[in-house]
Amino acid sequence: MRPGIVDADKNIQPDDIVWICDEKNKKPLALGVAKISGEEMIKKEKGKAVIIFHYVGDNFWNFLKNDCKY
Numbered sequence: 001m002r003p004g005i006v007d008a009d010k011n012i013q014p015d016d017i018v019w020i021c022d023e024k025n026k027k028p029l030a031l032g033v034a035k036i037s038g039e040e041m042i043k044k045e046k047g048k049a050v051i052i053f054h055y056v057g058d059n060f061w062n063f064l065k066n067d068c069k070y
Contacts, residue, residue, distance in 0.1 A: 005041050005049055012038030018050055028054040 006023055013035050020030040032050040034042050035039075042048045 003046060006050075008038040008041035010038045010042070012041065020050065020052075026055075 007069055012018055014034055014036060016034045018032055018034050019028050020032065021028050030050075030052045031054045032052040035050050036044070036047070
């Protein structure tokens with residue numbers, strides 16, 4: 001939701017894949033698809049900005065964390 005966004009890349013366009021990071025630690029929290037542009041994310045005060053499809057703790061995230069060795 002838009003109120004939780006403190007900053008965004010102004011080059012983001014609707015339908016771009018984006019990642020959401022923790023403001024303090026700069027660690028990824030989720031992946032999703034932008035519903036609005038980065039400029040709108042900064043300017044708007046309410047509404048949905050990103051459709052989340054993966055987040056910390058879901059099965060995919062845990063698979064990558066535990067099963068993929070780089």
